[in-house]
Amino acid sequence: MMTCGWEVKFAVRRRKRSSAIMKKQIQIANIVVGLFILTIFLGCADKPSFQFNAVSKKEAENGTPFSAEQSQDVANILTALFGTPDDPAMPNVNSFHWYLQYDEGYAEDFATLVDFENLKRSAGPVSSDENGDSRGLYREHCAHCHGISGGGDGPTALTLNPYPRDFRHGVYKFKSTSGKARPTDDDLMHIINEGIPGTSMPSFKVAINDNEKKALVDYVKYLSLRGEIERLLWTMTSELETGERLPLVFADGYDKLSEEEKDNLMGWFEEEGAKVESLFKSWLKAKTSPNVKQPPTAPESFDPKHPEHSTLIAQGREIFHGKAGDCKSCHGFTGYGDGELNNYDVWNQWAKGKSDDYIAEFVNDGALPPRTIAPRNFRNGVFRGGRDPNTLYRRIKEGIQGAQMPNAATLTDDQIWSLVAYVRNIKSEPITGGQSHLPVNDKPIN
Amino acid sequence: MSTLDERIRSLEESAPLPSANLKRPFRWAVLLGCVTFPLIWAGGLVTSTDAGMAVPDWPNTYGYNMFSYPFESWFFGPWDLFIEHGHRLLGSTAGLVAIMLVISTFRNSKNACLRWMSVFALLLVILQGLLGGVRVLAADRILAMVHGCVGPAFFAFSAAFATVLYQNSRSVSAVSQPTRRTKLQTLTICLTAGSFLQLVLGANMRHIEESASFHWFRLLVLLHVLFATVVLLLTVVIFIIRRANGKQLESIRGTSFLVTLFVIAQYVLGVGTWITKYHWPFGSDQFGVFAGLLTLDKSIVQTSIVTGHVAMGSLILMTSTVMMMQMFSWQITNQPNKDKMIETPTNRDMQVSSLGVQA
Numbered sequence: 001m002m003t004c005g006w007e008v009k010f011a012v013r014r015r016k017r018s019s020a021i022m023k024k025q026i027q028i029a030n031i032v033v034g035l036f037i038l039t040i041f042l043g044c045a046d047k048p049s050f051q052f053n054a055v056s057k058k059e060a061e062n063g064t065p066f067s068a069e070q071s072q073d074v075a076n077i078l079t080a081l082f083g084t085p086d087d088p089a090m091p092n093v094n095s096f097h098w099y100l101q102y103d104e105g106y107a108e109d110f111a112t113l114v115d116f117e118n119l120k121r122s123a124g125p126v127s128s129d130e131n132g133d134s135r136g137l138y139r140e141h142c143a144h145c146h147g148i149s150g151g152g153d154g155p156t157a158l159t160l161n162p163y164p165r166d167f168r169h170g171v172y173k174f175k176s177t178s179g180k181a182r183p184t185d186d187d188l189m190h191i192i193n194e195g196i197p198g199t200s201m202p203s204f205k206v207a208i209n210d211n212e213k214k215a216l217v218d219y220v221k222y223l224s225l226r227g228e229i230e231r232l233l234w235t236m237t238s239e240l241e242t243g244e245r246l247p248l249v250f251a252d253g254y255d256k257l258s259e260e261e262k263d264n265l266m267g268w269f270e271e272e273g274a275k276v277e278s279l280f281k282s283w284l285k286a287k288t289s290p291n292v293k294q295p296p297t298a299p300e301s302f303d304p305k306h307p308e309h310s311t312l313i314a315q316g317r318e319i320f321h322g323k324a325g326d327c328k329s330c331h332g333f334t335g336y337g338d339g340e341l342n343n344y345d346v347w348n349q350w351a352k353g354k355s356d357d358y359i360a361e362f363v364n365d366g367a368l369p370p371r372t373i374a375p376r377n378f379r380n381g382v383f384r385g386g387r388d389p390n391t392l393y394r395r396i397k398e399g400i401q402g403a404q405m406p407n408a409a410t411l412t413d414d415q416i417w418s419l420v421a422y423v424r425n426i427k428s429e430p431i432t433g434g435q436s437h438l439p440v441n442d443k444p445i446n
Numbered sequence: 447m448s449t450l451d452e453r454i455r456s457l458e459e460s461a462p463l464p465s466a467n468l469k470r471p472f473r474w475a476v477l478l479g480c481v482t483f484p485l486i487w488a489g490g491l492v493t494s495t496d497a498g499m500a501v502p503d504w505p506n507t508y509g510y511n512m513f514s515y516p517f518e519s520w521f522f523g524p525w526d527l528f529i530e531h532g533h534r535l536l537g538s539t540a541g542l543v544a545i546m547l548v549i550s551t552f553r554n555s556k557n558a559c560l561r562w563m564s565v566f567a568l569l570l571v572i573l574q575g576l577l578g579g580v581r582v583l584a585a586d587r588i589l590a591m592v593h594g595c596v597g598p599a600f601f602a603f604s605a606a607f608a609t610v611l612y613q614n615s616r617s618v619s620a621v622s623q624p625t626r627r628t629k630l631q632t633l634t635i636c637l638t639a640g641s642f643l644q645l646v647l648g649a650n651m652r653h654i655e656e657s658a659s660f661h662w663f664r665l666l667v668l669l670h671v672l673f674a675t676v677v678l679l680l681t682v683v684i685f686i687i688r689r690a691n692g693k694q695l696e697s698i699r700g701t702s703f704l705v706t707l708f709v710i711a712q713y714v715l716g717v718g719t720w721i722t723k724y725h726w727p728f729g730s731d732q733f734g735v736f737a738g739l740l741t742l743d744k745s746i747v748q749t750s751i752v753t754g755h756v757a758m759g760s761l762i763l764m765t766s767t768v769m770m771m772q773m774f775s776w777q778i779t780n781q782p783n784k785d786k787m788i789e790t791p792t793n794r795d796m797q798v799s800s801l802g803v804q805a
Contacts, residue, residue, distance in 0.1 A: 048657040125585050127499040130508050132524025140496045141743065143656035155654045155663035160724060197740040200725040207744035368660070380737035 048085045048139070048148045050078065053168055053230055054366035055350050060234035073246045074233045082226045085139075085148050088123040090116055090222065113225075113284055114218040121212075122219035137212055138219050141204060150223030152347070153368055160200045163368055166347045167220055168227020170279070171402040174385035178293060178398050179407070182224075182286035188217045196384045221283060228279045236272055295393040296413045302389065302421055309421070316422025319415055327419070330375040330404065335426040337377035345373050346402040373404055381427035392420045467554035468615035471564065474547040475608035478567065479764070481540045482601045483757070488533040489597055490756035493652055494749045497526030498590055504579040507531055512538065537575055544568040547607075560614075563607050570600045591653035598645050598760035602638075602767040609771040630687055630695070634770040637680040637705070641763040644673050648759060674716060677762070681709045684769075701769035708762045715755040722748040 052071070060066075083089030090113070126136035134140065139148075145164040147154040152166035165172070174191060175183035192213050195203030204213065237246060285291075301308035319325035321333070332338040344352045351359050351370035363369050376383065385391060385400075396416050399407035408416055492498050501507050507515040512534055520531045544567050551564035574596045581589035647670045654663055681702075688695045688702045695702075720727060722745075726736035742748060 048655070051657075125499070126496055127502060127585070128497075128524065128526055129502075130519070130523065130527065132527065134526075136499075139656050144654070148657050153660060154656060155658040155660055156724060158660040158664045159667055159727060161727060195740050195742075197738045198725075198736070200741065202741040202743040204743050206742060377737070382738040 048143075050082075050085060050149045050226075051147075051151070051366070053149070053151060053227060053234070055362060056168075056231040056234045058362055058365055058367075059350055060238040062238065066237055067243075069245060070237050070240070074230065074237060077233060077246065078226065078230055081229065082222070086124045088119045088219075088222065090114060090119065113280070113287060114221055115215075118215035118218035119222055121215045134208075134212060137208070137216055141207065142216065142220075145200065150220070150227055153366070156200075157368055161371075162199055162374075163347075163371065164200070166227075167224045168231065169346060169402070170224045170228045170282070171346055173400045173402050175401065176290070176292045176394065177286060178291045180401060181291050182282050184286050184290045184292065185214075185217050185221075188220055189213055192216055194386075198380075198382050198384055225279065225283060229276060232275055232279065295390045295397070298389055298393075298417050298420075299414060302417055312418045312421045313425050315415070316418035316420070316425075319411070319419050320422055324411065324415065325408070325419060327423075331378060332375070334431050335378035335423070335429075337375040337379075339375055341372055341374070343373050343404050344370060345404065348372070378423050378426040381424075387424065389417075389420055389424075392423065393417065396420065468560075468611050470554055471547060471550040471560075472608055472611035472615050474543065474550045475567075475604055475611055478540065478543045478547055479601065479604045479608060481536070481543050482597075482604055483760070483764075485533070485536045485540050486597055486601060486760045487753060487757045488529065488536050489594065490753035491529050491749065492533050493590070493594065493756075494753045495526055495529055495744060497529040499582065499585060500524065500526035500530040501534070501582065504582045507534065534578075537571075537578065541568075541571050541575060544571045560610070563610065567600070567604060567607055570596070570603060574600055587653045587655055591649045594649040594653060594756075595642075595646050598763050599642065601760050602642075602763045605764045605768050606771050609768050610776040613776045630684065631770075631773045633680055633684050633687075634698075634766065634773050637677065637684065638763065638766045638770045640673055640677045640680060641759070641766050644670065644677060645759050645763060647673065648756065652756070674713065678709055678713065681706050698769050698772050701765055701772060705762060705765045705769060708758060708765060712755065712758045712762060715751060715758055718751040719755045722751050 052075070057066070057071075081089065081091045121135055122137045124136045124139070126134070126140040128134040143154055145154045145156050145160065146152055146167065147157070147164075150167035152164040154164065157164050170182060171180075172183045172187065172191075174196070175181075175187040177183060177187070191201065192204050194205075195201050208216075233246065240246070299312065300306055301312045303309065320327040320331075320335075328339060330337075330339040330343075348370040350362065350367075359370060381387075383392060383395075385395060393416055395405070396408050396411070396419055399405045408419075411419070503509065505512055508519075510516070512531075515531060520528060548564045548568050551560055555561065574593065577589055577593040577596060580586070581593050647666055651663065651666050651670065654666070684698075685702050685706045688698055721736075721739070722741060725739060725741055
């Protein structure tokens with residue numbers, strides 16, 4: 001069979017084209033396989049371990065980085081006191097010989113702060129047994145957002161708004177205790193149980209049982225305490241002379257030290273140990289004798305059906321906009337939460353008034369990019385800590401710890417109740433002047 | 447160029463081999479796909495409910511042989527044990543069906559490529575089982591992620607094999623082949639690759655280590671959203687081209703429609719997954735609908751949407767793979783000693799297959 005020249009040319013051209021397409025397909029396949037392998041290996045992470053609090057460390061360094069030995073000392077002390085994410089520990093009497101100098105009975109109370117079995121149950125990798133008892137609860141339910149160290153810097157943190165809570169300050173917004181007091185176990189349990197509407201904090205009502213929730217409450221306290229001690233250790237390190245190091249009494253064991261070393265350490269702890277002690281005591285107090293004040297009974301006119309209810313709301317409105325309450329400066333004239341928008345909460349306070357370069361250095365070292373506070377928008381009728389009257393009364397009376405919401409020290413009980421009535425009603429209040437929203441205000445209101 | 451002439455001649459002489467016998471392995475391949483899809487659902491549920499470590503041993507289940515584990519302990523036991531053990535049993539079922547597929551293929555065809563494809567399917571399911579087992583023994587999330595990627599790949603391969611068997615179990619006239627192909631072939635290959643890449647990115651997000659960087663997770667999210675858009679565009683373009691070319695592309699009518707439908711559904715499920723798991727991402731205060739939304743961890747709604755998103759991803763990969771396979775001809779020659787799949791004479795101007803098998 002003869003083959004014409006044009007047929008051969010056509011066949012060759014076709015073959016070349018076919019070959020070129022095939023090459024392209026192989027290239028595409030290579031890219032896909034390459035991306036697959038790349039994502040697998042880039043996604044690989046080391047075994048979970050506690051990380052330094054990048055912000056506290058950098059703030060304490062104040063431009064002069066700590067030596068590797070100094071940083072290692074802090075890591076050793078923390079590991080000796082609190083163990084690792086897989087094998088947690090709680091400081092015990094042996095770790096705190098120096099406490100015994102102050103209060104012999106303190107060690108017994110101290111042991112009740114958290115249930116060690118709860119810690120073991122919450123720590124470590126996720127697993128469960130044939131009876132359905134789960135372990136590794138923290139990693140299963142919390143660590144993806146709050147991070148292994150409880151720094152609110154888990155993998156998902158940057159994509160969430162607001163950021164997850166950083167436990168390492170020991171500060172919690174929604175609690176029943178007064179002022180700077182630590183939250184009670186019930187407060188933490190409430191958040192785990194009910195979640196926080198309008199945020200990424202879910203309710204764990206159906207996900208875990210009550211015993212597991214209690215275990216998580218203890219683990220959150222453990223991470224808070226660990227984080228607070230770490231912050232304190234960085235501050236202590238910053239006060240050392242160049243080349244000087246923190247005494248490693250926790251790490252190597254008190255009993256191994258010579259008498260002279262023990263005496264020296266006692267001298268050091270007489271000054272610094274009290275600070276550590278106060279942290280433990282504050283958590284103990286929240287557990288054993290919390291300072292929880294019940295709100296007074298609301299006035300009769302608080303009932304929406306009461307004929308004087310509108311008067312109460314009007315009083316609240318006056319306080320909201322007047323000098324007595326001055327709520328408008330943050331929450332805006334119309335309650336849209338569009339007042340002062342350039343303030344920072346306690347977790348982002350390090351960025352306040354700092355230059356972009358300064359902030360960039362922190363972010364490069366592992367801090368989350370700082371965000372300013374968004375005052376509550378009352379027009380949505382949503383209150384993240386709960387909208388029942390008693391809870392709202394407490395928020396106004398005590399303020400919100402960590403946020404810039406101050407306590408209403410000068411307002412009477414009746415004034416506070418009128419404010420509660422007003423903020424619950426703002427949602428249905430008509431907006432005067434046709435202005436639905438203020439332009440974004442980036443200037444502080446004094 | 448005598449070899450080229452000979453090749454062209456041989457192509458002309460080789461008639462496709464319609465084989466009624468291949469209907470049996472075809473049915474096994476379809477059954478394998480049908481078993482694999484619920485298996486993927488169950489696998490998705492294992493991750494959604496963190497049940498992966500509910501049974502600490504493997505291949506046994508709490509010391510029992512997997513198949514002799516007491517029914518009462520499994521069926522009426524804890525939810526995570528029910529899911530994990532059920533996933534194992536379904537996986538074993540898929541393995542058995544894969545063995546039957548190999549036997550059926552070897553009994554009904556002497557074609558080396560078909561036989562190898564059936565063996566490859568079996569090897570894939572064995573690999574998948576091993577990955578699942580080692581993931582449990584090593585308690586390794588990275589292996590869980592790889593396990594989560596190989597599963598859909600196996601599902602897609604089963605469907606691809608079923609397509610090849612389907613084409614060869616019918617005469618040429620019965621299998622209409624598209625005539626406008628080259629660009630569309632490339633698009634379908636890109637769509638399949640894009641679908642798989644999306645699965646890999648999604649698996650990375652689902653199985654991310656707790657100690658991973660938040661920058662890394664955000665990058666994964668952004669890439670996932672970016673490639674979701676690419677996949678959507680590819681799907682729409684393919685759909686429009688197919689509609690514009692009517693009968694010429696009749697063979698991919700069903701699959702292009704299904705892929706489009708699935709991708710749209712996947713978008714809805716993707717948004718739903720994020721909202722039910724992580725809430726509205728842009729700050730909820732100015733969005734009244736989301737301001738008071740409270741997510742309920744591991745609720746039925748959350749678990750169903752998230753697992754549905756995973757399963758739908760696999761379905762898109764499978765459907766796009768079938769569509770890609772339909773864009774090529776996989777007829778087998780009846781020439782003696784030509785134990786290979788070749789392109790049909792009527793379509794010999796086609797490019798060679800994406801699997802690299804050529805005459």
